[in-house]
Amino acid sequence: MKQRIHIQEPLLQQIGKLADAESVRAFVVGGFVRDEILGKQVKDIDIVVVGNGIEFGQKVARALERSNLVVFENFGTAMLQLDEWKLEFVGARKESYKKESRKPIVAVGTLEDDLSRRDFTVNAIAASLLAEDFGTIIDPFDGRLDLEAKILKTPLDPVVTFDDDPLRIMRAFRFASQLGFTVEPSVLEAAAKMSSRLKIISQERISDEFLKIIASPQPSVGMKLMYDAGVMEIVFPEVAQLAGVDQRQDYHHKDVFLHTLKVVDNICESTDNVWLRMAALLHDIAKPRTKAFKEGIGWTFHGHEELGARMVKQIFKRMKLPFEHIKFVEKLVRLHLRPMALVDGEVTDSAVRRLLFEAGEEIDDLMKLCRADITSKNPRLVEQVRKNYDLVIKKMGEVEEKDRLRNWQPPVKGEEIMQVCGLEPGRSVGLLKDEITEAILDGRIPNEHDAALEYLLKIKDEVLQRVV
Numbered sequence: 001m002k003q004r005i006h007i008q009e010p011l012l013q014q015i016g017k018l019a020d021a022e023s024v025r026a027f028v029v030g031g032f033v034r035d036e037i038l039g040k041q042v043k044d045i046d047i048v049v050v051g052n053g054i055e056f057g058q059k060v061a062r063a064l065e066r067s068n069l070v071v072f073e074n075f076g077t078a079m080l081q082l083d084e085w086k087l088e089f090v091g092a093r094k095e096s097y098k099k100e101s102r103k104p105i106v107a108v109g110t111l112e113d114d115l116s117r118r119d120f121t122v123n124a125i126a127a128s129l130l131a132e133d134f135g136t137i138i139d140p141f142d143g144r145l146d147l148e149a150k151i152l153k154t155p156l157d158p159v160v161t162f163d164d165d166p167l168r169i170m171r172a173f174r175f176a177s178q179l180g181f182t183v184e185p186s187v188l189e190a191a192a193k194m195s196s197r198l199k200i201i202s203q204e205r206i207s208d209e210f211l212k213i214i215a216s217p218q219p220s221v222g223m224k225l226m227y228d229a230g231v232m233e234i235v236f237p238e239v240a241q242l243a244g245v246d247q248r249q250d251y252h253h254k255d256v257f258l259h260t261l262k263v264v265d266n267i268c269e270s271t272d273n274v275w276l277r278m279a280a281l282l283h284d285i286a287k288p289r290t291k292a293f294k295e296g297i298g299w300t301f302h303g304h305e306e307l308g309a310r311m312v313k314q315i316f317k318r319m320k321l322p323f324e325h326i327k328f329v330e331k332l333v334r335l336h337l338r339p340m341a342l343v344d345g346e347v348t349d350s351a352v353r354r355l356l357f358e359a360g361e362e363i364d365d366l367m368k369l370c371r372a373d374i375t376s377k378n379p380r381l382v383e384q385v386r387k388n389y390d391l392v393i394k395k396m397g398e399v400e401e402k403d404r405l406r407n408w409q410p411p412v413k414g415e416e417i418m419q420v421c422g423l424e425p426g427r428s429v430g431l432l433k434d435e436i437t438e439a440i441l442d443g444r445i446p447n448e449h450d451a452a453l454e455y456l457l458k459i460k461d462e463v464l465q466r467v468v
Contacts, residue, residue: 004133005036014063019130026047026128027126028126029126031046034122038179043084045085045086046090048126049090050111054078054089057089068080068081093109094113111126115138116141119165120154121141122175123143140155141155150182151183152176153187159193161190163194166198170210171209173226174212176222177217177218180217195230207320207321220264238285245257245288270371276365276369278325279332279333282308282311282315285315286303335366352395410436411440411453412453414430414433417429417433421456440452
């Protein structure tokens, strides 16, 4: 007996009626079918027709009175954006790739040819859009069984599948993280064997898959697979180099790589912000470069937070990540040890003021990172550190309410300093502004305009003499 999925989406019913009218065999394939079976929703719809996919896409666009169809002649595909839906039309094909290129050699094929060249069996399931068998499943590679077993296999020999499109290696790890699936051993072996082929893929496409792994419910799954297959060394060598780096086993795992994966998973419980998750991934990125052994102490990593912050921009450039997020990630990497310093010592108003001043609007994200950074297996220690952080956060609230230091601006600005002191723009103005800032952070004067102005008049002569 043929199996069906219940496709309720009116748009697909409309496209199916058009296919019937045009005597075109049309099928919905891939992620839409997979997620329908899993009971999830997806807004990207791939439609395969036995024939010319571009021509059918043009007919659908005309029928829907849309003029925004985008045609990719080289790939034999057409794309149509419909409000929340994104439709891709393609003719059933068999294709392969030149050894050092991602440009396909496309030939007309059957539906089974088309399904066989897809990445994984769970994505090689089609459903008919024709009236006579609407929703009937075509599953030549038993993708439904693999969905039930939660396992990732390839329709063909995985070496062939990855050789045709090496980005599928990254997609395997991404699906493992997103769906919680196991990757079949032969697929992992092929990924390791073919990992060097990723070099022909554009950095943007690789980084897009990596960010999807970070955005998944448990990124450590995909990243551990990347490391085991030797792919992390190619895609993100700084992260791969964390493996095997020993550290003191107090708050953390002994191995920095395993510790980092745990921190990323921890922070995923409190945020969907990919860039906060990226900061968690990079918080100890400079430990291999700062590692030193101190007698009686063990391994130390002095300055790793500052060096790590300086590495962020280089990493973003190489991976072609959006530059607007660099400062945010840099700041969290640079400051991630500061709250722990407060926990270990006396929580003074002055120290809290300085942290609030430097962290600004990112203070809440910084505290999320600090909490995620506790990976000890000693539950009593974890509980104690968490309680200490609660005290720091309480103190922050008290100081913030009193001193209003979040996203702080000096109460006496440069223009007023120049006017009061008779100065031109220059180094002297900056020094006077810094003196006022230090006095407020030390608690010697309140964060108020009149008090700051009075303090300026008191110190200006002495400070200006230093400049001379």
